[in-house]
Amino acid sequence: MKKTFRKIISSQLFRCFFAFFLGIYTQSALATLPIQYWQTSSGTRVYFVESRELPILDISVDFSAGSSADTPEKSGCASLTLQLLDLGAGGLSEDRISKLLADVGAQLSARFDRDRAGVSLRTLSNKNERNQALDVFSKVIQHPEFPEKTIKRERARVIAGLKEAETKPGYIANRTLKKMLYGDHPYGLRSSGEIDTLNRLQRKDLIDFYRSHYSAVNAVISIMGDVSRSEAAAIAEALSKNLPQSNVVNRLPSVTKPIAGIKRIAHPATQSHIQLAYPGLKRDDPDYYPLLVGNYILGGGGFASRLMEEIRQKRGLAYSVHSSFYPLKQAGPFQIGLQTKKEQSEEALMITQKVLTDFVTEGPTKKELIAAKGNIIGGFPLRIDSNKKIMGYLAVIGFYNLPLTYLDDYVSAVDNVTVEQIKDAFQRRVLPDGMVKVIVGAMKKE
Amino acid sequence: MRFNFGSVFHVRRLPVITFILVSMISFEASANPHEYMLANGLKLIVKEDHRSPVVVSQIWYKAGSIDELNGTTGIAHVLEHMMFKGTKNVSSGEFSKQIAAVGGRNNAFTARDYTAYFQQLHKSKLPLAMKLEADRMNNLKLTKEEFAKEIKVVMEERRLRTDDQAHSLVYEKMMAVAYQSHPYRRPVVGWMNDLENMSVHDAQEWYDRWYTPNNAVLVVVGDVNPNEVFSLAKKYYGKIKSRPIVSLISRKPQTEPIQTGIKRLQVKAPAQMPHLIMGYHAPVLHDASADWEPYALEMLVGVLNGNGSARLNKELVRDLHIASSVNAAYDATGRGPGLFFLNGTPSEGKSVAELESALRNEIERLIREGVTEKELIRAKAQVVSGHVFQLDSMFYQAMQIGQLESIGLSYLDIDTIIKKLQAVTAQQIREVAKKYLIDDGLTVAVLDPQPLEKKSATPSSVGLRH
Numbered sequence: 040m041k042k043t044f045r046k047i048i049s050s051q052l053f054r055c056f057f058a059f060f061l062g063i064y065t066q067s068a069l070a071t072l073p074i075q076y077w078q079t080s081s082g083t084r085v086y087f088v089e090s091r092e093l094p095i096l097d098i099s100v101d102f103s104a105g106s107s108a109d110t111p112e113k114s115g116c117a118s119l120t121l122q123l124l125d126l127g128a129g130g131l132s133e134d135r136i137s138k139l140l141a142d143v144g145a146q147l148s149a150r151f152d153r154d155r156a157g158v159s160l161r162t163l164s165n166k167n168e169r170n171q172a173l174d175v176f177s178k179v180i181q182h183p184e185f186p187e188k189t190i191k192r193e194r195a196r197v198i199a200g201l202k203e204a205e206t207k208p209g210y211i212a213n214r215t216l217k218k219m220l221y222g223d224h225p226y227g228l229r230s231s232g233e234i235d236t237l238n239r240l241q242r243k244d245l246i247d248f249y250r251s252h253y254s255a256v257n258a259v260i261s262i263m264g265d266v267s268r269s270e271a272a273a274i275a276e277a278l279s280k281n282l283p284q285s286n287v288v289n290r291l292p293s294v295t296k297p298i299a300g301i302k303r304i305a306h307p308a309t310q311s312h313i314q315l316a317y318p319g320l321k322r323d324d325p326d327y328y329p330l331l332v333g334n335y336i337l338g339g340g341g342f343a344s345r346l347m348e349e350i351r352q353k354r355g356l357a358y359s360v361h362s363s364f365y366p367l368k369q370a371g372p373f374q375i376g377l378q379t380k381k382e383q384s385e386e387a388l389m390i391t392q393k394v395l396t397d398f399v400t401e402g403p404t405k406k407e408l409i410a411a412k413g414n415i416i417g418g419f420p421l422r423i424d425s426n427k428k429i430m431g432y433l434a435v436i437g438f439y440n441l442p443l444t445y446l447d448d449y450v451s452a453v454d455n456v457t458v459e460q461i462k463d464a465f466q467r468r469v470l471p472d473g474m475v476k477v478i479v480g481a482m483k484k485e
Numbered sequence: 486m487r488f489n490f491g492s493v494f495h496v497r498r499l500p501v502i503t504f505i506l507v508s509m510i511s512f513e514a515s516a517n518p519h520e521y522m523l524a525n526g527l528k529l530i531v532k533e534d535h536r537s538p539v540v541v542s543q544i545w546y547k548a549g550s551i552d553e554l555n556g557t558t559g560i561a562h563v564l565e566h567m568m569f570k571g572t573k574n575v576s577s578g579e580f581s582k583q584i585a586a587v588g589g590r591n592n593a594f595t596a597r598d599y600t601a602y603f604q605q606l607h608k609s610k611l612p613l614a615m616k617l618e619a620d621r622m623n624n625l626k627l628t629k630e631e632f633a634k635e636i637k638v639v640m641e642e643r644r645l646r647t648d649d650q651a652h653s654l655v656y657e658k659m660m661a662v663a664y665q666s667h668p669y670r671r672p673v674v675g676w677m678n679d680l681e682n683m684s685v686h687d688a689q690e691w692y693d694r695w696y697t698p699n700n701a702v703l704v705v706v707g708d709v710n711p712n713e714v715f716s717l718a719k720k721y722y723g724k725i726k727s728r729p730i731v732s733l734i735s736r737k738p739q740t741e742p743i744q745t746g747i748k749r750l751q752v753k754a755p756a757q758m759p760h761l762i763m764g765y766h767a768p769v770l771h772d773a774s775a776d777w778e779p780y781a782l783e784m785l786v787g788v789l790n791g792n793g794s795a796r797l798n799k800e801l802v803r804d805l806h807i808a809s810s811v812n813a814a815y816d817a818t819g820r821g822p823g824l825f826f827l828n829g830t831p832s833e834g835k836s837v838a839e840l841e842s843a844l845r846n847e848i849e850r851l852i853r854e855g856v857t858e859k860e861l862i863r864a865k866a867q868v869v870s871g872h873v874f875q876l877d878s879m880f881y882q883a884m885q886i887g888q889l890e891s892i893g894l895s896y897l898d899i900d901t902i903i904k905k906l907q908a909v910t911a912q913q914i915r916e917v918a919k920k921y922l923i924d925d926g927l928t929v930a931v932l933d934p935q936p937l938e939k940k941s942a943t944p945s946s947v948g949l950r951h
Contacts, residue, residue: 092536093876125793133803137793141863144870163870192806199809199833202757206937208649307755307937308649310641342569342581352578355637358645378645410586417588420607424537425877 072423074433074443075268081255083279086437087262087271088429096169096264097430099159100180100278101438104252107153107225107368108289113244115197115232117252120185120245121149121156122193127186129178136175145172147179153226154368155438156252159430164265173274180253181281185245198234209378211304212312212479219475220297220316220372254285259437263430294318294370299473303481311384311480312376315391317469319373320366322439329464330364330373332456335411336403337395338362338375343410349394350377356387362395368439373469384478396471402462415453518886518896519711521718525727526699529718530886530896531711534879540707541879542614543603544622545887547702547733548695550673551597551821557687559675562595563639564691568602569593570631572624577631580617587613595673598820599891605880608708612717619721622696632685640681643674651754651932655762659930662750663764667741669821699727702890706883733820733893741766741822748928756934758809761837762828763844766926767815767917769823773898773905779817780905781913782825782921787864788856788914789813789827789847796847796860797827807835807843820892825921837931848922855915868906 075087109117125147126133140147145162158180162172204210214229221227232240260278262271296318320330338346338361350360360377375395379387403411423429423446436445518532550561571577584591589606591614604614647653657672664670675683703722705714744766770779789797790813801808811829831840875881886896 094873095877134794134799137795138863141792141794142866144866146870146874161874163873168870192803195806195833196802196809199758199830203830206651206755206757206934305938309644310649340585342578343585348578351638353634355634356641358638358642379641380644410582413586414588417586417607417610418590419588420537420539421588421590421605424539424879427877 072429072432072446074436075271076443077272077275079255079260079272079275079279081279081282081284083255083258083260083275083282084437085260085262085271085275086433087268087275088433089266089268089271090263090426090429091265093426094164094265095161095426096164096266097159097161097262097426098173098176098274098278099157099261099430099434101155101157101259101261101434102253103154103257103289103438104156104248105152105154106228106230107291108248108252109225109228109232111223111228112236113232113240113248114228114236116236116240116244116248117156118151118231119190119194119197119237119240120248120252121151121158122197123185123190123245124149124158124183125179126189126193127184129182129184131175131178133186133189136179139175140172143168143171145175147176151230152367153230153371157434169266173277177278177281180278183249185242185249187242190240190242190245194237194240197231198237201231201234201237208306208308208310208312208479211306212314212376212477215302215304215477215479216314216316216374216475217372219300219302219477220318221294222297224294224369225291226294226367226369226371250283251285251287252289253283254287255279255282256286257288258282259434261430261433261437263426263433291369296470296473297475299470299475301476301478304477304479306480308480309381310378311381311387311478311482312378313384313388313391313476313478315375315395315474315476317373317474318370319364319468321370322366322368322441324366326464326468327366328452328456329460330468332408332411332415332453333398333403333461333465334362334364334373335415336407336461337398340411340414343414345394345398346375346377346391349390350387354390356383356390360391381480381482384481388476388478392471395469399462399465399469399471402458402465405458408456408458408461412453412456416450419450519715520896521711521715523698523719523723525723525725526697527718527722527725528702528890529715530702530704530890531709531714532704532706532882532886533709533711534706534882535708537879538608538708539605539879540608540611540705540709541603541605541883542611542618543601543704543883543887544618545599545601545702545704545891546695547598547700547891548600548691549596549598550671550675551668552695552736553668553671553675555671556679557675557683557691558671558679559639559643559673560683560687560691561600562674563636563680563683564688565593565595565600565602566635566639567627567632567688567692568621568625570628570635571626572620573626574620574624575617580621583617584614589614597669597673599888601887601891603880603883611705611707611709611714612721615717615721619725622698622701622722623725625692625696627685627689627692629685632688636680636683639674640677643677643680647672647674648677651752651756651934652760654754655752655760655930655932658750658752659762659764659928662748662930663766663824663928664822665742665744667739667821693728695730697728697730698722698725700730702887704883704887704890706879706886739821744926744928747924749931750928751931751933753933753935755937756932758830758833759837759934760828760830760932761840761844762826762930763841764824764826764928764930765922767823767825767921769819769821770817770894770902773894773901777905777909777913778917778920779823780902780909781917782815783817783906784861784864784909785851785856785914785918786813786815786825787867788860791864791867795864796851797829797844800847801829801840801843805843806832808832808840811840811844818888818892818894841929848918852915852919852922856911858911861909861911861914865907865909868903872903 150157160176338344346360350356357377357379362375365371521529587610591604593602661670797811801811808829814826
């Protein structure tokens with residue numbers, strides 16, 4: 040992805056609206072998003088929404104091939120495999136691929152997290168443009184070549200990026216926190232890999248990983264935009280018929296409770312980065328909605344949240360403070376983060392912990408719950424007001440096998456949440472004293 | 486590739502704002518957008534987009550850090566923060582809470598040329614957004630107590646975004662060198678010492694001076710009826726009295742003295758890799774129909790940087806392995822003078838000097854050989870598709886209108902801009918390269934990376950050993 044040269048705009052706040060917390064995909068339902076579903080002849084699941092208003096076609100293909108599919112010895116293989124897909128495929132050089140896409144104004148992008156590796160295409164829907172873009176896309180996902188020279192170059196770039204990241208206090212805090220949170224669980228693997236494991240990766244590792252994890256049955260295709268159902272079916276067929284045939288399934292162990300503790304790490308930055316975490320939500324979690332709504336009140340709702348009120352509004356301790364759930368196949372992180380001037384980091388941590396403890400102990404007020412529901416339910420249309428946003432939901436519904444009515448069910452599920460449910464769910468699921476914590480840029484080092 | 490109509494957000498990665506090819510969009514009514522003027526001088530522009538039952542409302546004030554004076558740099562941005570701190574009618578923090586409670590989102594941003602505030606919500610809630618926004622245009626209550634807390638927040642923001650970010654720091658210091666006298670040399674967030682010495686009176690003065698309907702443009706995009714929006718605007722904004730304001734064209738030009746030789750600077754900051762930024766003085770768009778150079782510079786960025794196979798990435802990253810990343814950037818719009826940027830991080834084992842020399846080679850080649858027809862067509866294809874893709878977002882459509890209006894151009898220029906971009910020739914690109922990418926107008930900034938305390942040789946475990 041291209042980095043845009045940064046220009047100076049300062050914003051009143053980070054947008055920590057809760058799209059972040061429950062993942063970007065926690066919205067409720069505008070009742071009628073007509074999702075069509077079928078499987079291709081090779082067993083790939085397809086989710087489709089027809090939309091004729093703009094001459095745009097969006098397609099994404101997601102695989103169960105995120106960083107948790109790595110082994111500790113080959114950490115980084117999953118992410119490097121994804122990165123190499125469009126750098127030589129189906130007889131086309133990386134240069135040719137870029138040019139063919141650029142000539143028709145198409146955009147290819149990738150996403151990667153602990154569970155998923157996905158590739159997305161956005162193209163104009165006119166036949167000429169569309170066909171050329173789809174032809175390239177189809178080669179990229181079905182016939183990547185992993186050229187030796189390119190692997191070497193990209194690996195060097197990844198390692199350079201890692202070394203740079205390791206100087207940044209926010210990155211160090213997050214990395215340390217995740218190690219403490221997940222230990223040896225595959226979710227504890229660094230998504231980019233480690234420098235020494237990256238250095239050991241061979242071309243064969245990438246090819247093997249691709250063959251076992253980018254299989255037709257492991258793939259989910261989402262399509263939205265200016266094509267008919269039959270055109271979409273033909274597209275899905277063409278995108279999946281030559282995917283590898285493999286039955287490797289990425290089975291993840293449950294996440295166990297972490298060993299509570301705090302690490303204080305020295306850093307020359309002027310601010311301390313403070314982060315706290317605990318195992319949070321699974322995608323199919325029975326406590327999903329109480330925790331989602333409760334988190335809005337605790338630290339997900341921006342200026343409507345308790346953390347923002349206590350840390351920023353009342354005391355001016357930080358520019359940004361928020362809490363979030365990031366639901367995954369197994370328990371994703373529940374996380375709180377803020378940054379504050381070094382000298383006041385212990386004070387800020389203390390207040391953060393008090394806000395959390397009070398919330399878990401007492402639960403939200405009725406008034407807070409009404410405001411939270413007003414936002415989540417009232418704001419639902421904003422979550423699906425563009426093709427791009429709808430694509431995000433389609434992909435999550437498909438990847439996690441959520442019901443097609445997921446969006447429709449959402450509003451009523453949120454509406455049914457009670458103060459008692461939130462209090463009960465937080466008390467069972469979030470132990471303030473059991474959290475793992477990190478301060479990078481601490482006054483005292485441990 | 487994109488036509489960069491303004492500034493890129495820090496916070497969220499917004500694709501850059503572009504517009505549509507009207508001919509490609511069948512639903513696009515010719516009368517859309519709609520323009521209105523209130524008696525008090527507030528301009529309203531409404532664009533219909535009926536794909537979803539939502540609306541975005543943005544108010545743009547023609548006052549940004551460019552209008553600040555030495556000693557109170559950052560005041561435009563500080564006032565933006567204070568705008569959430571209550572009015573005669575709404576207590577501190579209530580603005581955001583009321584919008585949130587009806588499912589809305591709201592935020593604001595300050596840039597060099599303007600300050601803008603926005604709400605996104607269900608279309609039925611537009612009256613609430615207007616009522617609150619109009620209220621704080623006129624009734625803001627600035628108190629010492631709230632200011633004392635908020636200025637601390639702003640200083641934390643500065644630490645987070647600039648002081649502790651090596652690349653931001655280099656950029657900030659570079660701007661202070663590239664511009665000798667023009668206010669663009671000062672950071673939007675302000676110098677720390679100015680923030681430390683700022684008072685609520687400074688904020689009051691700024692508010693009194695610039696926050697008046699005749700210095701603002703209201704942009705509404707969404708599933709709305711334009712005449713109904715006009716009625717709402719009259720109802721809520723109409724009663725606010727205008728005050729005398731220095732119009733954009735009457736503000737002092739502060740023309741930058743001509744640079745007469747290369748400038749260089751080094752910045753030390755904690756980091757692993759060095760970084761290079763090269764900035765050349767370049768013109769910006771003043772007359773969308775008559776000008777041609779800014780368009781040629783935009784297309785030049787497309788040729789250098791518009792896709793994976795574009796020159797800089799292909800040569801420096803893919804083929805020569807000199808850089809691990811490299812970029813070109815140029816913003817054709819702005820009230821003040823422009824810069825054409827090249828920046829990059831050298832590969833491990835390569836130096837910034839080698840990277841600079843490779844970039845200079847690319848510039849020389851460009852001036853010597855020009856660009857190929859194929860490269861140009863490819864760059865133009867991105868303009869076309871980019872404009873269509875942007876239509877997927879109401880927010881960007883509003884942004885584009887607001888940015889142009891706030892800097893003295895018009896939303897009506899959008900069609901012209903697209904046509905002129907598509908008309909750029911290879912010869913024009915070569916000419917602007919030759920004219921502007923010259924050493925006499927160049928500033929080169931280098932990040933000199935400093936180790937984090939006494940770091941050992943195995944950085945992979947940093948943070949885990951303590």
